[in-house]
Amino acid sequence: MAVGARSGHDEPEERPEQLAESSVAMRDDSSGGRDADPADRSGDSDGTGDGGQDDEGAVAQRKPRSFWKELPLLIGIALVLALLIKTFLVQAFSIPSDSMMNTLQRGDRVLVDKLTPWFGSEPERGEVVVFHDPGGWLEGEPTPDPNVLQEFLSFIGLMPSAEEKDLIKRVIAVGGDTVSCKEGGKVILNGKTLDETSYIYPGSSPCGDKPFGPLTVPKGSIWVMGDNRQNSLDSRYHQNLAGGGTVPNDQVVGRAVFVAWPVTRWATLPVPETFDQPGLNKALAVAPGAAGLAGVGLVGALPLVLWRRKRLATRHTAE
Numbered sequence: 001m002a003v004g005a006r007s008g009h010d011e012p013e014e015r016p017e018q019l020a021e022s023s024v025a026m027r028d029d030s031s032g033g034r035d036a037d038p039a040d041r042s043g044d045s046d047g048t049g050d051g052g053q054d055d056e057g058a059v060a061q062r063k064p065r066s067f068w069k070e071l072p073l074l075i076g077i078a079l080v081l082a083l084l085i086k087t088f089l090v091q092a093f094s095i096p097s098d099s100m101m102n103t104l105q106r107g108d109r110v111l112v113d114k115l116t117p118w119f120g121s122e123p124e125r126g127e128v129v130v131f132h133d134p135g136g137w138l139e140g141e142p143t144p145d146p147n148v149l150q151e152f153l154s155f156i157g158l159m160p161s162a163e164e165k166d167l168i169k170r171v172i173a174v175g176g177d178t179v180s181c182k183e184g185g186k187v188i189l190n191g192k193t194l195d196e197t198s199y200i201y202p203g204s205s206p207c208g209d210k211p212f213g214p215l216t217v218p219k220g221s222i223w224v225m226g227d228n229r230q231n232s233l234d235s236r237y238h239q240n241l242a243g244g245g246t247v248p249n250d251q252v253v254g255r256a257v258f259v260a261w262p263v264t265r266w267a268t269l270p271v272p273e274t275f276d277q278p279g280l281n282k283a284l285a286v287a288p289g290a291a292g293l294a295g296v297g298l299v300g301a302l303p304l305v306l307w308r309r310k311r312l313a314t315r316h317t318a319e
Contacts, residue, residue, distance in 0.1 A: 089115050091253070092260065093130055093166065099226035099233070100168060101201050103128065103269070109261035110168070110269070114254040122249050123171045123222050125189070126275035130253040131224075133165040136241045137233070141165070168256060169224035169234050170199070173217045175249075180213025181206055187225075188214070190281070195274045201228040210236040212245075221246035 095108040104110065112130050123129050173179040173189055181187045186206045187194045196206055208229040217223050223246055226232025235245035259267045 089113075090257075093168065093256070095168065098231050099228050100128070100170070101228045101231075103170075103199055103227045104168070104256075104259065105265070107262075108259055108265060110256040111258045111260050112254040113257050117252070117254055123174065123252050123255070124271070124275075125171055125174055125177075125280070126271035127171045128168060128256040128269045129171055129222075129224070130166050130168045130256060131247050132251045132253065133167065134241075134243060134247050134251050137167060137238055138165045166253065169226050169232070171222050172225050172235075173223040175217050175219040175221055177217050177223070178214050179217065179223055180215065181211050183207060183209075183211040185211075190279075192277060192280050196272070198272050198274070199227050201230070204229040207236075208232075212236050212239065215244065217246055218243070220249050222249065222252070223247075 090111045091114055092109050093112055095104045095106055095110065098106055110128075110130075172187065172194075177190055179187065179189050184205065184207075187196065194206075200206065204227075206229060212235075215223075221243060223235045225234045225236065235247070237245070239245040256269050258269065259265050
């Protein structure tokens with residue numbers, strides 16, 4: 001019976017060698033070629049067949065650009081930033097004369113704040129400001145003839161413009177202020193005497209040889225004077241022009257805030273303490289004429305107020 005059961009199979013029994021070869025063939029078919037030559041596997045790992053060359057190309061693409069190729073771009077960005085800074089933030093100006101000694105000397109470079117005027121800020125007493133010629137102040141003054149390089153540097157703000165006629169002075173009075181100075185005396189601002197010893201040139205007198213006033217500065221304008229009073233053609237010398245020697249606020253470029261060059265003269269340009277003295281602001285004071293008019297008005301209104309109070313009291317009693 002046992003022999004008959006084995007003989008019931010039609011196909012002969014496979015030998016161990018045949019079974020091994022069959023399993024290897026099946027494994028090869030199911031793996032899709034994963035047991036191929038290692039060199040072939042490395043070449044086909046990315047599906048391109050030339051993986052080694054592509055890796056080298058990727059490394060070449062990640063290589064940084066040459067400095068000389070980047071340099072023009074960097075220069076362009078720097079010039080754009082310089083132009084924006086000059087237009088909206090700060091600008092450098094050169095001091096061409098001795099009119100602001102010893103605060104500023106000829107050849108100094110100052111940085112001028114151009115940002116705050118964009119937000120409605122107006123010049124204040126004691127500030128050093130740069131302003132355009134309001135008309136006739138620099139008449140007859142020679143205009144330098146810059147070369148191409150100077151024109152380019154002035155365009156981007158690294159040098160002052162030779163075409164624009166700008167001046168730099170100290171604001172002494174603003175719109176609505178009353179200012180005066182008698183020969184041999186001191187500057188009087190809104191009835192207060194200014195102590196200018198901290199900033200005017202040693203040996204200078206407050207008025208020099210050009211006393212003025214009293215005069216009232218128009219609204220929206222400023223009265224300016226140089227710190228070197230004997231060598232400054234400031235508001236005192238232009239009272240015959242439109243504005244009576246004052247400068248409209250819209251002609252002010254900005255406030256000079258810092259001496260940037262030479263390095264040995266680095267310094268800020270703060271407002272002197274004399275401009276912070278109490279009662280200097282005319283808006284807080286009452287002029288004598290106004291006080292007199294107010295007194296007359298009070299005396300005239302007093303009888304009317306008393307009559308009205310008496311009438312109201314009579315009405316309440318009747319009720």
